[in-house]
Amino acid sequence: MNPTFSILIPTWNNLPYLRLCIESLRKHSDFQHQIIVMVNEGQDGTHEWVSSQSDLEYIASPENIGICYGLNACRPLIKNPHVVYANDDMYFLPHWDSRLCVAIEQSSSDQFMLSATMIEPKGDNPCCIIADFGDSLESFKEEALLQAADNLARNDWSGSTWPPVLVPLALWDKVGGMSIEFSPGMYSDPDLSRKLWECGVRHFQGVGNSLVYHFGCKSTGRIRQNKGRRTFLMKWGISANQFMHDYLHIGEHYIAPLPDFMPSRRKQFSGKIKQLTTIIKGK
DSSP: OOOOOEEEEEEEEEEHHHOOOOOHHHHOSSOOOOEEEEEEEEETTHHHHHTTTTTTEEEEEEEOOOOHHHHHHHHHHHOOOOOEEEEEEEEETTHHHHHHHHHHHHSSOOEEEEEEEEEESSOOOOTEOOOOOOOTTTOOHHHHHHGGGGOOOOOOEEEEEEEEEEEEEHHHHHTSSOOOOGTTOTHHHHHHHHHHHHHOOEEEEEEEEEEEEEEOOTTGGGSSOOHHHHHHHHHSSSOOOHIIIIIIIIISSSSSOOOOOOOOOOHHHHHHHHHHHHHHHTT
């Protein structure tokens, strides 16, 4: 297999975190990947910095177009057979990429969605490792994190949904990338997983020893968020929470590709009631 990925990183006036993210990719990747940055506004010097880096490719928008339009706009630049979507406030740990390559090689088909495993300073996400090495650049304990990295790995987990995610380019194209009705981006992640499910993908694996540190929500807190929960429900007839738990078995120990799943008539009826209630309340 070709171990080189095309890594898509949307960013919005977040240059200090973006620089750390890029530097971690340069230092800790076992292979040399194509890095494509989607620059939203870039009024903090991001545009100038990215354009000065010879190993980066980029597109830019004078306005913040969000991650859905932004990631889709990167498509003409993609050169490799596997696409990775990452956030700009992530720090990649050593061997993150070669460990994803092992999972690719072990897959029985080219129909899969993989995630690296996030380490976050706090929270209750069942797919994350909770370990506090700082929640900002100022408090970031980089050396302590690197020294602890080998002991932080967990078992592989089911339910690949959140970035960093890796999908074959052919699958990315098949489902049309990100869904723009979720712009600027909230709940576009489970929607991507759901679209892949509809295409027959059942291999949703989080790789427990492919690690990134995630500072968390350094951009989303600054935007007017879309009603992604509502959009997901109206589009698919079930809640994102039900999809992730009943279909993807999110956070459970990964053993093998998931079985087909058909919700009970009771749950299907409940989904329709939720849709109608949402329409009536306008939420």
